[in-house]
Amino acid sequence: MNRSARRRLTAAVVTAVAVTAGATACSSGGSSSAKGADSKTYTIWDPYPxxxxxxxxxxxxxxxxxxxxVKIERTAFDTSDLTNKALLAAxxxxxxxxxxxxxxxxxxxxxxxxxTTTDDNKLDTSKVNPNxxxxxxxxxxxxxxxxxxNTLALYYNKAVLKKAGVDVASVKxxxxxxxxxxxxxxAGKKGITFSAIGTEEGSFQFLPWFWGSGAKLTALDSDQAVSALSLWKNWLGKGYAPNSVINNTQTTSWQEFASGDxxxxxxxxxxxxxxxxxGFQYGVIPVPAASGGDAAAPTGGEFVTVPVQxxxxxxxxxxxxxxxxxxxxNLLETDTTLSYVAPTTEVQQKQVAANPxxxxxxxxxxxxxxxxxxxxGTKYPKxxxxxWKAVQSALSGSASPKDALGSAQSAVK
Structure with a gap:
């Protein structure tokens, strides 16, 4: 690692050290011995405890x-701990x-x-979907x-739509x-539920609508972004979505949908x-974009990476x-276990063949x-x-969508 890389690492670790309150670097199996190329033990850290x-x-x-x-020494961490452990170990x-x-x-x-980069470690990513x-x-x-x-889409209750006289194919x-x-x-039923909580979950759920408007994360206060937040705000105002979305996690939002209403x-x-x-028939459609087509939803899921040695x-x-x-x-078997969609078209086709x-x-x-x-990169968390603060402000009524997003963009700058 060159000097500039070491400086970047030292800066990144400062936060990790504070968060972990002096925790030391953790190696698989507790071994801290030097690892040579001739070692027959290789360590793998994952977020699947x-x-x-x-x-x-x-x-x-x-x-x-x-x-x-070689022999594998595996250590599993909670997702929130893994980043800090990785920085400290490095x-x-x-x-x-x-x-x-x-x-x-x-x-x-x-x-x-x-x-390391894939050029450094010679990993072949040619089959992976570019997005x-x-x-x-x-x-x-x-x-x-x-x-x-994994990603987001819209689940729908077939019985509720039938009672309301809605053909889901018309939702474009x-x-x-x-x-x-x-x-x-x-028709006396409830419209849509989602998570707008003031955490990363709230941003994760808002992003399909944000991107579906044509907005970009570098301009939170664009007219397109305002239209997306206004959509959610109007749904609450008309009673199409419940006020509970402001505090909903993705789990509590699902519980509302599972009620069948x-x-x-x-x-x-x-x-x-x-x-x-x-206990009821359901279907799934992609989140629609503002003017039609499928909105880009954010990707969840993990990357397999190779740290510097x-x-x-x-x-x-x-x-x-x-x-x-x-x-x-192995992707087919692993992604079935994790309820993930595979990252390559070849395996995606096999998944659909096995489960339409x-x-x-x-x-x-x-x-x-x-x-x-x-x-x-690292600009995203800010x-x-x-x-999510703007979404909370607008949905709670403390600011208009335009003002809330304007404040958000000023804070980012």
Missing amino acids: QFDKTSDWAKLLDGCGTEAG QQGNSADVLIVDNPVVSTLAEAGVL LLAAGQSGGKTYGTPIGA DWKSLTAALAKVKE YAFAENGTWQLANAEKA KDSGRYATTQKLVSCLTNSQ KLKPWVAAVQAAKGRTSDDL ISEQM
């Missing part, structure tokens, strides 16, 4: 290690060989000098490859969606299992491990966009915070 050593995921990691001729020169992180974190680690790969790109370079993606843009919500309310709910692929248990001789084996984890067959209900989700993922795309 829900999977223990008997899980299919853990068995896949071990299998890839066997294929590469500062101490004890990074994991493979690091699997939430996609918005990639740019943070890359700008801190923690990660998904963009979440791991910064400064014209690519840092890793996605293991899968904001005007037709709002007209459908009006019919639902007239709502026509639509904005939520993600992770609710598919719950949808099957809801003191001994560059380790990269050849690490490349084998990552290639194994992300080959077509994934078809609208594949369409949504193909139209999706990384939150740190457009080379926003932009997102001002975005």
Whole structure:
């Protein structure tokens, strides 16, 4: 790592040290010994603590290690802890060989000098959908490859729409969606629920409407952005959406939809299992853009990355491990386990063939966009915070959509 990279890493670690209150760097299995290219143990850190050593995921990691001729030491962290651990480990020169992180974190680690590029580590990303790969790109370079993606779409209750006389095929843009919500309310049912809470979840749920208006994150106060926030504000004002959205998480929003009273709910692929248990027939359509077509929804999901090592001789084996984890067959199995849509068209087609209900989700993922795309990198968290604050201000009535977004843009600058 060069001097400028070390300076970036030191700056990035300051926050991590404060957050973890003096925690030390954590290495898999607790070993802190130097790792040479001839070592037969390779470390993998991931954000899946829900999977223990008997899980299919853990068995896949071990299998890839066997294929590469090495032993795998795996450590699982909560997502919020993993970034801090990765930064601290890099500062101490004890990074994991493979690091699997939430996609918005990639740019943070890359700008801190923690990660190698795909040019450095020879990872082949040629089959990955460009819109998904963009979440791991910064400064014209690519840092890793996605293991899968989830995103947002609109679930709908078939019985509620039928009672209201709404053909879901007619919902193609904001005007037709709002007209459908009006019919639902007239029929005595509830319109749409979503999460507008004052956290990243709120920004995540607002982004399809924001991007669907044609707005850009570099101009939060544009006319297009104001139209998106005005749409949500008008829905609350007319009773098409409940005031509870201001405090809803994606989980509580789903619980409202699961009551059976709502026509639509904005939520993600992770609710598919719950949808099957809801007790009513449902369908899924992509979030419509303002003037028609599918809006870009933000991508969730993780990237497989390769941290910088003191001994560059380790990269050849690490490349084998990552290639194994992300080959077509393993992606199919892993993304089925994680309820993710695969990052390649080839595997997406196999997923839909096995489960036709994934078809609208594949369409949504193909139209999706990384939150740190457009080379926003580490600027995104600040932009997102001002975005959710603006949404809260407008929906609570403390400011107009225009004024709320104007204040947000001024704060970002």
